[in-house]
Amino acid sequence: MISFHSVEMRINDVSIIQKLDLQIKAGELFVLIGPSGCGKTTTMKMINRLIEPTSGRIEINGEDVSLADPVELRRNIGYVIQQIALFPHMTIGQNVSLVPRLKKADQAQYEKKVDELLDMVGLDPKVFKNRYPAELSGGQQQRVGVIRAMAADPPIILMDEPFSALDPISREQLQDEFVRLQKTIKKTIVFVTHDMDEAIKISDRICLMNNGAVVQVDSPEKLLQRPANSFVADFIGIKRLKGAQERQAVSSAKKATLPRWSIS
Numbered sequence: 001m002i003s004f005h006s007v008e009m010r011i012n013d014v015s016i017i018q019k020l021d022l023q024i025k026a027g028e029l030f031v032l033i034g035p036s037g038c039g040k041t042t043t044m045k046m047i048n049r050l051i052e053p054t055s056g057r058i059e060i061n062g063e064d065v066s067l068a069d070p071v072e073l074r075r076n077i078g079y080v081i082q083q084i085a086l087f088p089h090m091t092i093g094q095n096v097s098l099v100p101r102l103k104k105a106d107q108a109q110y111e112k113k114v115d116e117l118l119d120m121v122g123l124d125p126k127v128f129k130n131r132y133p134a135e136l137s138g139g140q141q142q143r144v145g146v147i148r149a150m151a152a153d154p155p156i157i158l159m160d161e162p163f164s165a166l167d168p169i170s171r172e173q174l175q176d177e178f179v180r181l182q183k184t185i186k187k188t189i190v191f192v193t194h195d196m197d198e199a200i201k202i203s204d205r206i207c208l209m210n211n212g213a214v215v216q217v218d219s220p221e222k223l224l225q226r227p228a229n230s231f232v233a234d235f236i237g238i239k240r241l242k243g244a245q246e247r248q249a250v251s252s253a254k255k256a257t258l259p260r261w262s263i264s
């Protein structure tokens, strides 16, 4: 369990995060969503100490993270960001197994693990394990980034808009694979997104933030059925409408670029 106790973050006297109290349960997929600049990334980065709070306390299983060695802490917390940076001179297999190798895990065991992980996200290990990142599409690289964060089997994974650089169709595919994967691995995942449909599809609970504060934390069903106030209702409505419009625009553009004879 990750818990925030009256956590505040200020930069030059400007309040970025205001008295945040949050409990993220072990094994849940917890989404942080809210308008741009509301403090989602800051909240997430305080968990692995990439950002330090000005006051308050964050605990992981009752241990104060401010007392943990940051390097050791990050070794046990997977981290996936929007622009996955794979090492270009390493094969996909080497990229995925980097952390277990650094942790001196058993060679044969992690070879097997890499194959299993590649399989889980629909990348045939026989085809992809020995390829280099430049030989993969953006969506395939993003899949590798997701499983790389899982290779060392960390109990917690932080994901900051991991699918947002993808086109809507690849994004939906990867979301489906991710939901299936999480059902098997049951990690504690904190996931930042701008996409309300994505949040509804993948999450156990959604935390909607505004101006550095939590507005509502609930299951997707409850959030949709019982928004706490008009800000929540408006946010859900506007975000879902925009998402639908974006998907429609991409699908129309794809149709327009297909040869005439392939349109049924």
Ligand SMILES: Nc1ncnc2c1ncn2[C@@H]1O[C@H](COP(=O)(O)OP(=O)(O)OP(=O)(O)O)[C@@H](O)[C@H]1O
Pocket (backbone or CB within 6 Å): 011, 016, 034, 035, 036, 037, 038, 039, 040, 041, 042, 043, 194
């Ligand atoms: N180093 C910094 N110096 C000054 N202000 C900062 C700094 N880092 C973040 N901020 C401000 O803190 C606020 C929260 O930023 P944060 O990146 O956490 O928001 P976010 O909700 O993740 O935004 P987005 O959805 O646009 O990525 C923003 O107003 C941002 O401008």
